[in-house]
Amino acid sequence: MLNEKKYIVFLLLLAMLIPLRAQVASFRINASGESRNIFASRLYGAKWMSLNHFFNTFGEIRSLDTHEWSLSASLGGVEYVFYANSAFYLRNGEWRHLPSTVERLSYGLYISEAEFVRILREDAYPDLLYSESDDHYILMPGDFSVRDISLREMKNGTVIRIRTSKTFPRDYCRVWQGNNSYLYISIYDASADLNTLARSYPSGVIREIIPVMAKESLQFNVKLRMRIDGMEYFIEPESGDIIVSLRHAYQKSATPLDEDGMKQRWLIDTIVIDPGHGGSKSPGAVAPDGTLEKDIVLDVSRRLGSLLESRLGVRVVYTREKDVFVPLWQRPKIANEAAGKLFVSIHCNSSESSRPYGTETFILAPKSTEESIAIAARENKVIELEDDRERYEKLLSPEQYILSTMAQGIYMKESESLAQAVEMNFKNRNGARSRGVKQASFIVLIGPAMPAILTEIGFISNYNELNKLKKDSYRQEIAHALYLAITEFKENYEREIRN
Ligand SMILES: [Zn+2]
Secondary structure, eight states: OHHHHHHHHHHHHHHHHGGGSSEEEEEEETTTOOEEEEEEEEETTEEEEEHHHHHHHHSEEEEEETTTTEEEEEETTEEEEEETTOSEEEETTEEEEOSSOOEEETTEEEEEHHHHHHHHHHTTOTTOEEETTTTEEEEOOOSOSEEEEEEEEOSSEEEEEEEESSOOOGGGEEEEEOSSSEEEEEEETOOOOGGGTOEEOSSSSEEEEEEEEETTEEEEEEEESSOOSEEEEEEOTTTOOEEEEEEOOOOTTSOHHHHHHHHHTTSOOEEEEEEOOBTTTBOOSBOTTSOBHHHHHHHHHHHHHHHIIIIIOOEEEESOSSSOOOOTTHHHHHHHHTTOSEEEEEEEEOOSSSOOOSEEEEEEOSSOOHHHHHHHHHHHGGGGGSSOHHHHHHHHSHHHHHHHTHHHHTTHHHHHHHHHHHHHHHHTSTTOOEEEEEEEOOGGGTSOSSOEEEEEEEETTSHHHHHHHTSHHHHHHHHHHHHHHHHHHHHHHHHHHHO
């Protein structure tokens, strides 16, 4: 009798698990014929789609708050905010109602597929079609001057073709190589449906193509798997298409050893730890009892560094190892010169009220808005003490900001997953409170050519949290949570490279 019961429970568990596996909703992009599968799940007898995965693929995720579990995203110029367990969502700041609530499954928010298709038809894709024969939704791009981007792999090079519906003058195009394994293609006065132009390739020289709109230019950030030996571009007279050819020595028939060597370059082998503030010039936040932020964060940084070195076997580079002043602009420079693969800036929070407590982790805001600058004001404040203040003021001006943050924007997805892993691991400790992942215009996050986060490990303006942060065992606990998050991130990231 008992055994039979166990068996039924086992079957029930199995039945609950099976529907979670390998469900997808498929979308085809009409211009390219390319098809993308979006994670889906079966709930209450219907198909539910991952909003995170959808916006990551076709739109843009602005922020994912893992405290309140809300997702802000944009698609085709419309801004959405969805909330877990809520039947209300925001569309361009206005409340809309859904027949059923948005659900949260692990890290993602899920919405009923039928409902989501209705939203898509209302906004970005009025002509959205459903093809019953192959169970695909078909997204129709509008009338844009740049319609498609495709690749052709040759023996000693790769040709990128940008299909256009008008002929651009040659000097409207600019192609250049960054110092960070990226190639940039910028087309002035171009329009495009960004949602249909993102590409990723499982093998070959090009890993990913990320389209972005920067002022009046359409820019493709082309993430490379390996170094290229040269490139040129021209406008094809007959078609008006923009052709970019890359020369490189890599061939698919290369010996496995070469391929391993190539992959080696992408592994997370160097981690840069940036203990905030330092020196008499910049003590950071000051606790009511005189405890200084700069001392707490240096100690946590050292603890984290030694965990990373001893257990993960990576090289650790510090932007400061002692109580010295390092200007903000120099910190990303140290990281880039050390060929760092991750940048982790460690700070303590403080507030005028003694009430707030908990951790929060930031990634760079994609736009400099008054709000994003205001959030970062406390940590950027030190620039008032630096010699070349103008350098920073220019950096934060809306025009310059977009250009300067482009390098970091490329790593947005990675920075966000790292930040999420950090907050998850902070939260998993006893009695911990995560305030979630947020965005701000921190100067120190602008420069690093690698995934970068700034984590606030607690409020020293809160008595309880201050007392904890003053304890060795608690600082070790914080360092350990950061170490676990980095390990998790590294494993996921490198798994992607190996495939
Ligand atoms: Zn700070």
